Amino acid sequence: MAAKDPVTLLESEAKIGHIIDHQICTPTSSNASSTTFATSKASSASSLSAIKEKSLPLLITYPLPAEKLDEKKFRLLRHVVFTVYRRLFTLVIMANIIGLVFIDYRHRDFTSYIKVISSAASGNLFVAVAMRQDYIINILCEVFAATPKSTPLRIRRILTKVFEFGGVHSSAAICSTAWFVRLAINLTMNFENGTLRDIPTLALAYVLLLLFTAIVVFAHPKLRQKTHNTFERIHRFAGWTCSVVFWTLIVLTSKALSEAPGAEHSAAYILIRLPSFWLLSLNTIHGFVPWLRLRKLEATPEPLSSHALRLHLKANIADFYTIRISDSPLSEWHSFACFVDAIPRNGSTNSVVISRAGDWTSKTIANPKPFYWTRGLPTRGVLYMSLIFKSVVLVTTGSGIGPCLNLLAMDPSTRPSVRVFWSAPNPLATFGQEIIDNVYAADPNAVIWDTKQFGRPDMPAVTWQLLKESGAEAVFVISNPKVTGLVVYAMESRGVAAYGPIFDS
Template sequence: MEGNFKIHNRLALDASLSPGLVFTPGSPLHLNLLTHYSHDTPTTITRTIEVNNQPREVTENFESLDMTTATEGATEACTTEASSTSLDHQSSSDTLIASPPSTFHETEKPPLQITHVLPPEKVDQRPFRQFRHVVFTVYRRLFTVVIIANIIALILIDISPQDTRFYFKAISSAASANLFVTIAIRQDYVINFLFDIFASGPKSGSLHIRRILTKVFEAGGVHSSAGICALAWFVRLAIFLTLSFENGSVRNVPILALTYVLLLLITGIVIFAHPKLRSKTHNTFERMHRFGGWLSSATFWTLIVLTAKYLANLSGSEQSTIEVLIHFPSFWLLTLNTIHAIVPWLRLRKLEAWPERLSDHALRLHLKANIGSFYTVRISDSPLSEWHSFACFIDSKPKNGSTNSVVISRAGDWTAKTIAEPKPYYWIRGLPTRGVLYMSLMFRSIVLVTTGSGIGPCLNLLFMDPSTRPTVRVLWSTPKPLATFGEEILGNVREADPAAVIWDTKRFGRPDMVALTWQLLMESQAEAVFVISNPKVTKMVVYALESRGVAAYGPIFDS
């Protein structure tokens, strides 16, 4: 900030702190003005300054103050004319470093200053780095393993004798096996089992091994690839039955028709599960998965029974329909799939909810759910319509007997409606499932990076006893944190990390999340970074750190 200032009263400097420093009346004095200051009245300002790199106390009495132009963000200078009293200036090179009063409209300092610059050097060469961290992620590696296993199975089946009974049995079994894997890997108890097993290693173990095990949340690659492979096997089954119908070996119209109906249903499920369509038409994706899945299961059961009956009636068959069925692996796999589809609905529960409106943008729902830490729950106000997953954390201050809370922020039609008109109850189904942050317990120290309502899942970790959780440094970027999320949540964050960086984007603008994360990482020397944010920020921060050799984790679209 540069300006011309006239001091019409005395500028007094403590002589004991500044011997020999004198102002000459009317002579210019160059001051470098910084941003920290303290003042008692609008006309009396006491501040610490530096003269020749020595700290001094200075009191300035201003009757009037005129300022011309201001330039924000830089070290500020002004030319001052001293009058009424003279002080001998020992050296023209002496510089006063001080701070302007609030009337200067200074730029407020952001909550964290960058002293550790993000290094440009990265671990791998660019082509390999892109391939490793962007193209061939753990998710896609698991995806590839399942694809290769299915290709091998297809080759083995095709080189086997082309007996109609064997071929149908083999193809239907392969399709059923992939459907089973697709559904099983998404079951609540399977997810929790995998997380608990992978997170059970000691913190004293190899950091390299712990970094690998933490990627368990990318097991969704198995789900998606098995689903695609199931579709491929049904395509192969449709081709086989069509050719068999033409050559007369399997002349059964209902079987052929049901095969194409099943193929159409599974194709629709796979198409709407594509990430782009899933994000744009989430409600359609969810209904297609639910109702299309139920209809596919019923169609497959009908197809299996009709096929068993047809094979039992073939000339030379010595088995009944029941006997043929129980010798089909697909019968047993389909039975397990049906059980998996039914069980979560047997745990459908209606919970009382006490809404706490944090702002027009966010709502906190207090639930009487008795759920532990690090779990995600599926919530709905209409069980057959749509379900939404939210991280559930333990209430530090229960309301009306509540045990848990979820934070809902405005992100779509359902969340906007819920914030505007919360209901006194909500439905949950199935078991609560583990989330990404549960894997943070494998590390001694972490940096926790979050934006907006992502602070909700983080409270699970922050509420833990410090002796049982890793040391945590928090970076939370959000607009108007106090107004949006309330004093209680901010207090929870500060209690867990007194030096937490809470970046108000309305005051300081959007921060460089990568640079700030790196700063906290260098300050704390943490073992890992966990990012809970929107997909864009999560991918950006995780890639920037992983490509520099840092263990960084964040939810993916199919976590």
């Protein structure tokens, strides 16, 4: 079909398509000026004799309006530069800068300064680690998701941004590294003037600083995306090494402080009174706890196509949870939204859908294993926050339909009313009849767009159409970062509440 602007395609009248019991419609004409809407509807019959013809016009009756009339630079600052993630990031940075000014003003002597600096570094490290703990993530989500639907929409829109808590994690980690820079500089200065003559303490401070710097550098979004496996290994093994080095450092620092001129207490006395000692103890526990829940899950693979695989797991996990699975626990972990199996396979209770997106997913689809490892607690996903809205538009692409099945499978009386827009190549052939049926059971008028037949749709335009048709309160997008950012910005810049996973959620 000749290339044509997606909006023009949307505005074209659709030709009559054939519906064969939940099948995806195919166009009756290849004319570029007219196309059929890539969708299907549930048929009451269950055999080929139930073939019906039905006109499925696709007319954009609600054209995507211009962005709100605020200054463009301000709009970009609000929705692109100063996202909630970055606002939280900035808040933590500013708090630490204020703390640094206060500490430099109040503490002059070597002993007190070292204690306060190490405590500030440990405090930030504790916050960074705590914000990645499964139980803390789940508590935050449970508290915010308990917001009644009767709460004013403005408040619910703000509370839903809870999943951008990663801004606190990353900024606290950077601040911890910055405090270690300050600690290393101070130790070096005191080494040069003769106040501190402990070479091991100084050397360990620089080793620790080097490790933290490596963790922070490889966590940068672009580097993290390009070298994900390297990022994950450095985060894990450098983090463990940091814990060992840090323990050694605070013990040696306590010893050095006890031997400093004018010291009145022993190293043990100083150690147990250092906030760093207790904060590091909590961090060490946090490091061990997820691995205490290392489990092997039986998996029954169900090949959906050459591009997608459904793993049926014996996991006993409730709705709206994400699990990390791996076939090599010390190497790499991958997160997938887990949904309850409507039709158990080999005693399974839950499923995940895996689509081809990289080396690991390609390997798993080609050669699935009979078991996979999981660790820690399952964590709440972004879609869990959709429960505080009365109605939503669900936008997804490809295997993003997997997480959405949690919402779609709920009792209609307990979940928000939902409209679905799912764009994927050959949805029926790639993901199977069962998933198609699940989508239409929740939204009989769901929009399923076959990109192989019709090319890529104008995602914001179709989303806006469904939003205006349904009068929904919010839009949730489950897709790759590019599409998620495109649709979320298009909606937010027009005053609509829109949410989607961010790189660090």
